[in-house]
Amino acid sequence: MTEFLFFLLSAAALLSAVFVVVSRNPVSSVMFLIVTLFSLAGLFVMLEAHFLAAVQVIVYAGAIMVLFLFVVMLLNLGHAELPDFRGAMARLLAGAFGIALAAFTAWTLLTGSDPLTASGGEAADPIQAALKARGAIGALAVPLFRTYLVPFEVTSLLLLVAIVGSMVLARKEAP
Amino acid sequence: MYRPILPALVLALPLAGAIINGVGAFLWREDHRVARWVGPLAVGASFVVVAINFFAMKDSGTTAASVVSLWTWIAAGGLHVGVDLQFDRLSMVMMLIVTGVSTLIHIYSIGYMRGDPGFNRYFAYLNLFVFFMLVLVTAASFPLMFVGWEGVGLCSYLLIGFWYENEAYSNAGKKAFIVNRIGDFGFLVAMFIIYGIFGSLDFSQVLPAATGHLQYGDVWATLITLFLFLACMGKSAQIPLYVWLPDAMAGPTPVSALIHAATMVTAGVYLVARTSVLFALAPVSQAVVATVGAGTALFAATIATQQWDIKKVLAYSTISQLGYMFLAVGVGAFTAGIFHLMTHAFFKALLFLGAGAVIHSVEHAWHEAGRHGGDPNDMRNHGDLRRWMPVTWITMWSATLAISGVFPFAGFFSKDEVIWKSGVLGYPLLWGVALVAAFLTAGYMARLMALTFHGGENRTGEDARGHLHGAPLAMAVPLVVLGVLSLVGGWIQIPESLPLPHVNALEGWLDPVFEPAHHVMAAHGGAAATAAPLGGGELTWGLISTVVALAVVVWIFLAVVRRHYRTAAEAPEPTGLSLVLYRKWYVDELYDRLIVRPLMALWRGCWKIVDDGLIDGTVNRLASGARAVGWVGSQLQSGRLGAYLLLFMVGVLVILGTVAF
Amino acid sequence: MTPTLIRVALLVSAALFAIGVTGALLRRNAIVVFLCVELMLNAVNLSLVAFSRLLGIDGQIIVFFVMAVAAAEAAVGLAIIIAAFRHYGDIDVDRFDMLKW
Numbered sequence: 001m002t003e004f005l006f007f008l009l010s011a012a013a014l015l016s017a018v019f020v021v022v023s024r025n026p027v028s029s030v031m032f033l034i035v036t037l038f039s040l041a042g043l044f045v046m047l048e049a050h051f052l053a054a055v056q057v058i059v060y061a062g063a064i065m066v067l068f069l070f071v072v073m074l075l076n077l078g079h080a081e082l083p084d085f086r087g088a089m090a091r092l093l094a095g096a097f098g099i100a101l102a103a104f105t106a107w108t109l110l111t112g113s114d115p116l117t118a119s120g121g122e123a124a125d126p127i128q129a130a131l132k133a134r135g136a137i138g139a140l141a142v143p144l145f146r147t148y149l150v151p152f153e154v155t156s157l158l159l160l161v162a163i164v165g166s167m168v169l170a171r172k173e174a175p
Numbered sequence: 176m177y178r179p180i181l182p183a184l185v186l187a188l189p190l191a192g193a194i195i196n197g198v199g200a201f202l203w204r205e206d207h208r209v210a211r212w213v214g215p216l217a218v219g220a221s222f223v224v225v226a227i228n229f230f231a232m233k234d235s236g237t238t239a240a241s242v243v244s245l246w247t248w249i250a251a252g253g254l255h256v257g258v259d260l261q262f263d264r265l266s267m268v269m270m271l272i273v274t275g276v277s278t279l280i281h282i283y284s285i286g287y288m289r290g291d292p293g294f295n296r297y298f299a300y301l302n303l304f305v306f307f308m309l310v311l312v313t314a315a316s317f318p319l320m321f322v323g324w325e326g327v328g329l330c331s332y333l334l335i336g337f338w339y340e341n342e343a344y345s346n347a348g349k350k351a352f353i354v355n356r357i358g359d360f361g362f363l364v365a366m367f368i369i370y371g372i373f374g375s376l377d378f379s380q381v382l383p384a385a386t387g388h389l390q391y392g393d394v395w396a397t398l399i400t401l402f403l404f405l406a407c408m409g410k411s412a413q414i415p416l417y418v419w420l421p422d423a424m425a426g427p428t429p430v431s432a433l434i435h436a437a438t439m440v441t442a443g444v445y446l447v448a449r450t451s452v453l454f455a456l457a458p459v460s461q462a463v464v465a466t467v468g469a470g471t472a473l474f475a476a477t478i479a480t481q482q483w484d485i486k487k488v489l490a491y492s493t494i495s496q497l498g499y500m501f502l503a504v505g506v507g508a509f510t511a512g513i514f515h516l517m518t519h520a521f522f523k524a525l526l527f528l529g530a531g532a533v534i535h536s537v538e539h540a541w542h543e544a545g546r547h548g549g550d551p552n553d554m555r556n557h558g559d560l561r562r563w564m565p566v567t568w569i570t571m572w573s574a575t576l577a578i579s580g581v582f583p584f585a586g587f588f589s590k591d592e593v594i595w596k597s598g599v600l601g602y603p604l605l606w607g608v609a610l611v612a613a614f615l616t617a618g619y620m621a622r623l624m625a626l627t628f629h630g631g632e633n634r635t636g637e638d639a640r641g642h643l644h645g646a647p648l649a650m651a652v653p654l655v656v657l658g659v660l661s662l663v664g665g666w667i668q669i670p671e672s673l674p675l676p677h678v679n680a681l682e683g684w685l686d687p688v689f690e691p692a693h694h695v696m697a698a699h700g701g702a703a704a705t706a707a708p709l710g711g712g713e714l715t716w717g718l719i720s721t722v723v724a725l726a727v728v729v730w731i732f733l734a735v736v737r738r739h740y741r742t743a744a745e746a747p748e749p750t751g752l753s754l755v756l757y758r759k760w761y762v763d764e765l766y767d768r769l770i771v772r773p774l775m776a777l778w779r780g781c782w783k784i785v786d787d788g789l790i791d792g793t794v795n796r797l798a799s800g801a802r803a804v805g806w807v808g809s810q811l812q813s814g815r816l817g818a819y820l821l822l823f824m825v826g827v828l829v830i831l832g833t834v835a836f
Numbered sequence: 837m838t839p840t841l842i843r844v845a846l847l848v849s850a851a852l853f854a855i856g857v858t859g860a861l862l863r864r865n866a867i868v869v870f871l872c873v874e875l876m877l878n879a880v881n882l883s884l885v886a887f888s889r890l891l892g893i894d895g896q897i898i899v900f901f902v903m904a905v906a907a908a909e910a911a912v913g914l915a916i917i918i919a920a921f922r923h924y925g926d927i928d929v930d931r932f933d934m935l936k937w
Contacts, residue, residue: 002841003841006845007844010844010845013848013852014851014852014855017851017856017875020855020859020868020871021855021856021859021862021863026867029867029868029871030871033871033874036852036878040878040881043848043882043885044882044885047845047885047888049888049889049896051896052881052885052896052899052903055900055903056881060878060906060907063907064874064906064910067910067911068867068870068871071914071917072867075867075918085862085863086861086864086930090862091862093861094858094862095862097858098854098855098857098861099854101850101853101854101857102850102851105850106847109843109847110843110847140900143893143894143897144897148897155901155904155905158904159904159908162908162909162911162912163911165912166912166914166915167915169915169916169919170914170915170919172922
């Protein structure tokens with residue numbers, strides 16, 4: 001059962017990702033990406049990252065994609081008349097690179113060392129202990145506020161800069 | 176024991192004069208008073224020092240050379256050349272001639288160049304010339320002599336093109352320098368060979384060792400001497416490098432007298448005399464020298480018979496007389512060659528100075544009469560000038576008789592010696608050529624005198640005639656001095672065979688210098704004959720030549736004097752043989768076709784094909800190649816975001832690839 | 837969680853990344869390019885989570901940060917696109933050639 005679900009979600013993610021790239025309409029692309037994000041959230045849950053799955057749905061699919069939709073509508077791109085795929089040469093190159101990249105990474109993954117044995121065997125399940133002790137959120141929060149405090153604070157600074165920057169950039173020029 | 180007295184002063188005085196006058200040409204250009212005194216005094220004082228040395232040398236009886244080392248010039252590896260002066264009997268004779276005649280000509284120049292804006296510059300160049308000529312004759316090594324050789328060439332160029340605003344004159348200067356260069360190449364090659372064989376370039380080391388290093392008839396001796404003779408052909412205007420000398424008449428007449436008659440052109444004869452032992456070791460070269468000399472003597476004499484420009488007649492006459500000198504040194508009569516060099520310096524300088532007086536007078540007359548454009552040199556514009564210029568007339572007759580070889584003038588003794596020696600030393604053909612040339616000489620000189628000074632009608636022009644005048648004092652005195660020398664100058668060498676007191680002054684003086692050469696020639700050539708090729712002794716032929724010369728003079732004189740000549744402007748063009756001779760056998764045109772034009776085509780080809788096409792082209796093509804490569808690279812910088820993304824991905828793949836593999 | 841599934845997860849991540857790359861190179865619309873970039877980021881998130889399943893909680897924390905940064909980046913990037921649209925009238929990636937001198 002687990003496996004079936006896993007494969008289903010994986011397939012959904014991949015399929016909708018392809019449609020993101022291939023769709024003519026930018027709105028369709030955004031929608032398909034949302035589907036991809038949801039599938040990924042499901043995969044996160046299956047990989048014991050419950051909190052992240054929730055964050056994915058709320059922040060990524062909920063906020064970021066909405067932002068994208070807003071912009072698409074703002075720019076009135078829903079009615080794309082001209083195809084915005086690049087020329088034949090670019091298609092060829094892009095396809096070639098995509099395939100090359102995929103093949104390369106796949107090859108590395110499949111011929112490299114077994115990730116499970118490299119990490120210490122099936123018995124090792126480092127997250128379980130933390131999850132049992134603190135629950136889903138706590139397991140994430142404690143390292144976040146202890147070991148990774150500085151990056152956390154810096155990220156907040158980053159968000160501030162992003163807010164200010166986007167407001168400045170998107171502002172209409174003064175008359 | 177003779178030790179040179181103040182040797183450096185002999186050279187330093189003219190050099191100082193040159194520097195002072197040179198500075199004067201800039202700083203006090205209009206003031207000619209300094210140059211008027213400094214110019215002649217510098218050379219005159221040098222003459223005095225030389226004379227003192229001469230008497231000292233004579234009294235001491237030294238026969239060997241005295242070398243004075245001033246400083247070291249080149250000390251590189253095995254080559255050591257010093258600035259060394261050689262005071263020996265031969266260089267003493269040359270120094271006396273150079274400084275003596277130069278002093279007279281400097282004094283003459285004060286009168287001739289009066290009023291010329293380049294007065295100071297003229298004396299600077301003239302003094303500089305004397306300096307270099309003295310370097311040439313007192314050098315104790317080949318390189319130093321070459322310095323003098325080049326230096327006199329330079330001064331010749333500067334003085335020929337003295338009135339440089341005239342393009343024809345400056346072209347004449349260039350022609351002289353360029354033709355001389357060909358000869359200089361010969362000098363250089365000869366020096367290389369000498370250094371290769373002897374390991375040294377000093378006379379004191381090369382000449383005494385010549386018999387040791389070289390066999391008689393050795394190919395290297397022949398090569399050395401032939402290349403040296405090439406240098407002589409250029410500097411002393413022998414066939415085929417004589418073409419610059421007639422053009423050199425563009426310079427002021429005193430320059431023609433000094434440089435192109437008495438001194439510079441005789442440098443070649445001096446060179447052969449100095450290296451006499453080398454020439455004695457190369458009979459082939461000797462024959463070449465003698466043949467070229469005799470040939471030139473005849474060839475130039477023929478051209479002189481049809482020239483109308485008085486200076487051109489004298490120029491070709493100089494070439495012809497130089498031919499005599501080379502004939503002499505070629506057959507091995509070195510003393511005879513130097514003897515004729517000396518007497519020629521006297522009478523030829525006199526002839527040129529006299530011609531200068533005539534030209535000066537005619538020009539002045541025309542200027543006063545307001546006439547412009549007309550050639551004062553052309554003898555068809557002269558005529559009967561003895562009425563106005565008696566001193567010039569008499570002194571020039573003295574020179575004419577001397578050059579024609581009429582007894583008892585100087586030329587008789589020296590020219591006869593040359594002709595006689597070429598007869599008895601085994602060159603019958605050249606002897607005959609020399610005789611014919613001598614009679615031609617008498618002929619053209621008589622023609623010159625008749626056209627210019629006689630004829631009963633003056634062709635200068637009604638209006639100008641009244642302004643003709645005799646030579647001023649500064650010009651007349653040197654004329655008289657040289658006139659006397661043209662008479663008595665030959666009396667220092669009177670051969671035994673003549674029924675006169677035997678005087679052996681010059682030969683006795685120079686014998687020690689030429690002894691090694693005579694020794695070699697005697698060892699290999701056999702004794703000299705006692706009779707001329709057609710039989711008869713020296714006295715016989717002396718009589719024949721003087722009588723015939725006198726007869727030719729009288730005959731031509733009468734023929735010319737009776738004819739009526741028109742002025743240069745109205746005269747008809749010559750025709751036939753006269754035209755060919757007048758046009759100098761078209762040699763200049765021949766050179767132009769055969770040598771100058773092909774060379775210019777070659778140079779143009781080098782310019783267009785090699786320089787523009789190859790060299791410039793290669794550089795240009797490299798540049799356009801670089802630009803093309805740059806263009807390719809610039810296509811990467813399209814500025815387009817999409818292209819950059821693509822490249823970005825390519826880079827990522829490459830990096831991943833290198834990391835993995 | 838069997839090793840196979842982890843491996844599958846990683847393969848999926850790789851495939852998603854490759855698709856994202858292809859899309860970024862293929863499309864001319866700037867917003868779609870941006871979407872592909874987000875796709876790539878998510879692929880990386882997936883692989884990080886898969887590895888964290890094996891190696892510890894740190895992977896998840898990194899994902900957390902990635903999401904935060906992705907949000908900031910999306911905001912700023914879209915602001916830029918809006919500004920560019922105002923200036924040029926379209927957002928064709930090929931149209932932007934101002935990166936040249």
